[in-house]
Amino acid sequence: MDSLHVAIVGAYGSAGVAATDELLERAAESETDLELTLIDDDDPGGGLCILRGCMPSKDVLSAAQHRYQARHDGRLEGTPAVDLEAVVAQKDEHVHGFAEHRRDRVHDLADRDGVEFLHERARFVDDRTLAVGDRTIDPDYVVIATGSTLNVPDTPGIEDVDYCSSADVLDATSFPDSGIVMGFGYIGLELAPYLSEVGGVDLTVIEHDDRPLEEFEDAYGDTILDVYREQFDVEILTNTDEKRLEPTADGGVRLTVDRNGTREVLEADQLYVFTGRRPNVDGLGLEHTPLEPEQGWVEPTMQAADDERTFVVGDANGREPILHVAKEQGFAAGKNVLRHARGDDLEPYANVPHHVIFSGLSTYPVARVGHTPDTAADSSMDAVVVSREASDDGVFKTKNHPEGVATLVVSARDGTVLGYQGLHLHADVMAKTMQVIVEMGLDVREIPDRAYHPTTPEILDGLFREAAAELE
Numbered sequence: 001m002d003s004l005h006v007a008i009v010g011a012y013g014s015a016g017v018a019a020t021d022e023l024l025e026r027a028a029e030s031e032t033d034l035e036l037t038l039i040d041d042d043d044p045g046g047g048l049c050i051l052r053g054c055m056p057s058k059d060v061l062s063a064a065q066h067r068y069q070a071r072h073d074g075r076l077e078g079t080p081a082v083d084l085e086a087v088v089a090q091k092d093e094h095v096h097g098f099a100e101h102r103r104d105r106v107h108d109l110a111d112r113d114g115v116e117f118l119h120e121r122a123r124f125v126d127d128r129t130l131a132v133g134d135r136t137i138d139p140d141y142v143v144i145a146t147g148s149t150l151n152v153p154d155t156p157g158i159e160d161v162d163y164c165s166s167a168d169v170l171d172a173t174s175f176p177d178s179g180i181v182m183g184f185g186y187i188g189l190e191l192a193p194y195l196s197e198v199g200g201v202d203l204t205v206i207e208h209d210d211r212p213l214e215e216f217e218d219a220y221g222d223t224i225l226d227v228y229r230e231q232f233d234v235e236i237l238t239n240t241d242e243k244r245l246e247p248t249a250d251g252g253v254r255l256t257v258d259r260n261g262t263r264e265v266l267e268a269d270q271l272y273v274f275t276g277r278r279p280n281v282d283g284l285g286l287e288h289t290p291l292e293p294e295q296g297w298v299e300p301t302m303q304a305a306d307d308e309r310t311f312v313v314g315d316a317n318g319r320e321p322i323l324h325v326a327k328e329q330g331f332a333a334g335k336n337v338l339r340h341a342r343g344d345d346l347e348p349y350a351n352v353p354h355h356v357i358f359s360g361l362s363t364y365p366v367a368r369v370g371h372t373p374d375t376a377a378d379s380s381m382d383a384v385v386v387s388r389e390a391s392d393d394g395v396f397k398t399k400n401h402p403e404g405v406a407t408l409v410v411s412a413r414d415g416t417v418l419g420y421q422g423l424h425l426h427a428d429v430m431a432k433t434m435q436v437i438v439e440m441g442l443d444v445r446e447i448p449d450r451a452y453h454p455t456t457p458e459i460l461d462g463l464f465r466e467a468a469a470e471l472e
Contacts, residue, residue: 003033004027005036008142022335047121054323056170060194091170118135128310149278149394161245162271179272204234210239217407227364297318310338313332324354341459367432386463389404390459403424404424420460425457
C-alpha cells in the first residue's frame with residue numbers, strides 16, 4: 001500500500017480521538033505509511049461530553065443528589081442549602097482539568113511523525129477536498145467526528161422568546177421562580193429534578209405521550225411520573241403537544257398547548273429547551289459533496305452511504321449520541337479505513353445497546369443493556385421475561401429508596417441472557433455487570449446464585465433465580 005493520508009475533522013472529541021488511536025495502532029502493526037491531519041477549531045477543545053455534557057452534568061447533579069437524599073430521609077433534621085456558586089466553580093474546575101487532559105492527549109499525538117494538528121475550521125470545497133484555514137488539503141479519506149449541536153424545535157414563536165439550553169443550566173448560579181420544560185428525553189429526565197431541587201423552580205414539563213421512556217415497559221415511565229411528581233414536585237403534562245410560543249410583557253414565556261384535545265395556555269418566567277441534539281454538520285460545506293445528512297446517510301461500517309472514502313462517527317452521524325458508542329464507532333472507523341485502503345471487506349459496527357440515564361438526580365438511574373421485551377419480540381425471539389420491584393428486596397428499604405423496577409430478558413431456547421433494564425438505586429453500577437453477562441452470552445442457569453447481602457445487586461440475584469425457575 002502506498003502512503004495513506006487521512007484527515008479527521010473534530011479531533012478533540014471522543015470519536016475523533018478513538019479513530020486517531022486506532023489508525024495509528026493498526027498502521028503500525030501493518031507497517032502502513034500513514035499521514036494524519038487532525039483538525040479542530042473548538043476553543044477550548046475537549047469534546048461535548050467533557051465541556052457541556054456527561055461530565056459537567058454529573059458534577060452538578062451530585063450536589064443536588066446529596067440535598068435530595070438528606071431532605072428525603074425523615075430520620076434527618078433540616079435540609080442542607082446548596083451553594084450554587086460553589087457547585088458551578090467545582091464543575092468548572094473539574095471540566096478545565098478534563099479538557100486540558102484531552103487537549104494534551106491530542107497535541108501529544110500531533111508530535112508523532114506523520115501527524116499534524118490544525119487548530120482551524122475545516123470546510124469541504126469538493127468531494128474530499130478540505131479548506132483548512134489558508135490551506136487546501138486532499139486526503140485519501142476523511143473521518144467526520146464533529147459531534148452534535150442543540151436541536152431547537154420549530155414550534156411557532158420560538159424565535160421570539162429567550163430559552164435556556166442544558167449548557168445554560170449547568171452554568172447557572174441563580175434560577176427563576178417558574179419554568180416550562182420542552183423535551184423529556186434523557187436531558188429533561190436528568191435536569192428537571194435538578195431545577196426543582198436546587199433551583200427551587202416551579203416546573204411544568206411537557207410530555208407528548210402517556211409516559212416517558214417509551215423504549216421500556218410501561219412500569220418504567222409510570223415510576224418516573226410517580227417519583228418526579230411526588231418527590232420532586234414537578235408537574236408533568238402527559239399527552240400534551242406544544243402549539244405556539246410567545247413572550248409575556250414581563251419577559252417570561254407563554255406556551256399554548258394541546259392537552260388531550262383541549263387547548264390550554266401556560267405561563268412561566270423561563271423556557272427550558274431540552275429537545276435533544278442533532279448532528280453538528282452545519283458549515284462543513286457538505287453541499288459541495290455527494291453527502292446528504294439524512295436518515296440512513298451513514299452505513300453500519302461508519303462509511304457515508306454516498307462516499308465510500310468518507311466515514312462519519314459519533315454524534316455527527318445521528319445514529320446513537322452516547323459517549324461510549326462514539327468511541328466504539330471511532331475504533332470501528334479506524335479499522336475500516338485501513339481495510340478499505342487494502343481492498344479488504346469492511347466489518348459493520350454492531351452495537352449492543354448499553355446506556356444509562358441519570359434520572360432522579362442519579363438516585364433513580366435508568367440502565368439498559370441489550371434487548372428489552374419489545375425488541376426481543378420484534379426480533380422474533382422466544383423470550384422469558386421476568387420483572388422485580390426494588391421493594392421486593394429489603395436492602396432498598398434499608399437504604400431509604402424502595403422505589404423502582406428491574407427486568408431480565410432471557411432466551412427461552414437456551415437460557416442466554418438477552419437483556420436487562422433497571423430503574424432503581426444503583427442501577428447504573430449494575431450496568432457493567434449485566435453488559436458482561438449479555439455480551440458473553442451467559443446462560444442464566446450458570447450464573448452463580450450467591451447474593452452479596454445486604455447489597456442492592458440482590459435484585460439481580462432475584463431476577464436470575466426467577467428466570468432460571470421459569471426455564472425449568
